Amino acid sequence: xxxxxxxxxxxxxxxxxxxxxxxxxxxxxxxxxxxxxxxxxxxxxxxxxxxxxxxxxxxxxxxxxxxxxxxxxxxxxxxxxxxxxxxxxxxxxxxxxxxxxxxxxxxxxxxxxxxxxxxxxxxxxxxxxxxxxxxxxxxxxxxxxxxxxxxxxxxxxxxxxxxxx
Numbered sequence: 001x002x003x004x005x006x007x008x009x010x011x012x013x014x015x016x017x018x019x020x021x022x023x024x025x026x027x028x029x030x031x032x033x034x035x036x037x038x039x040x041x042x043x044x045x046x047x048x049x050x051x052x053x054x055x056x057x058x059x060x061x062x063x064x065x066x067x068x069x070x071x072x073x074x075x076x077x078x079x080x081x082x083x084x085x086x087x088x089x090x091x092x093x094x095x096x097x098x099x100x101x102x103x104x105x106x107x108x109x110x111x112x113x114x115x116x117x118x119x120x121x122x123x124x125x126x127x128x129x130x131x132x133x134x135x136x137x138x139x140x141x142x143x144x145x146x147x148x149x150x151x152x153x154x155x156x157x158x159x160x161x162x163x164x165x
Contacts, residue, residue: 001025002060004068005032005097005129007051008076009084012142013151014054016158017075019141023063028055029135029142032097033125038133044091051125052091055132065103069096069110071160075153078114078122085152095125097132 008014011029018024031039034050044050058068076084082093096107107126115122143149143158 001057002065002103003055003057003099004065004103005053005055005095005099005132006068006072007032007053007093007095007097007125008072009052009092009094009152010087010150011052011054011135011139012149013153013158014052014075015141016143016151017153018054018056018068018071020158020160021063021068021071023059023061024056024068025059026055026057029053029139030055030132031091031135032132033095033127033130037131041136041139045089047090050091050133051093051095052135053095053097053132065106066110069107072096073110073114075157076124078118078124079120081123086150087152093125094123095127097125097127097129099129101128 015027015029018027030053031044031050032053034048039048039050076094082090084092
């Protein structure tokens with residue numbers, strides 16, 4: 001099992017998007033890399049400095065980090081600063097956060113590939129995880145509980161059907 005933390009704008013859609021893939025064992029919506037301890041959603045929306053982030057625990061024998069990051073880049077605008085879709089603010093910044101520095105050997109090539117694709121440096125933070133606080137329960141699997149909820153990710157991408165039989 002490995003863990004990666006991805007900030008991709010609103011965490012509702014990010015969590016639902018990654019839940020569809022075989023090898024993703026668990027996802028948790030939360031707040032990462034901010035300056036204060038245990039922020040609330042209200043704190044984060046008031047520019048606490050935390051990023052809405054999804055903790056992704058995965059089985060590397062079923063899905064690689066490179067595959068996860070390839071999918072990540074499908075659902076973000078990697079050049080946008082503090083914004084994804086209609087969501088604007090520091091909490092909607094994009095970032096790839098890691099606890100294990102060994103993951104950099106997979107993260108760096110994925111970022112470089114995306115930079116070559118878009119022809120510009122990305123506005124995606126690649127940083128060690130400073131902190132992660134689990135979001136309130138009502139945010140967990142939010143779009144499953146509220147199917148009509150807003151999300152910047154296209155509904156078609158929520159059903160890529162990449163799960164293995």
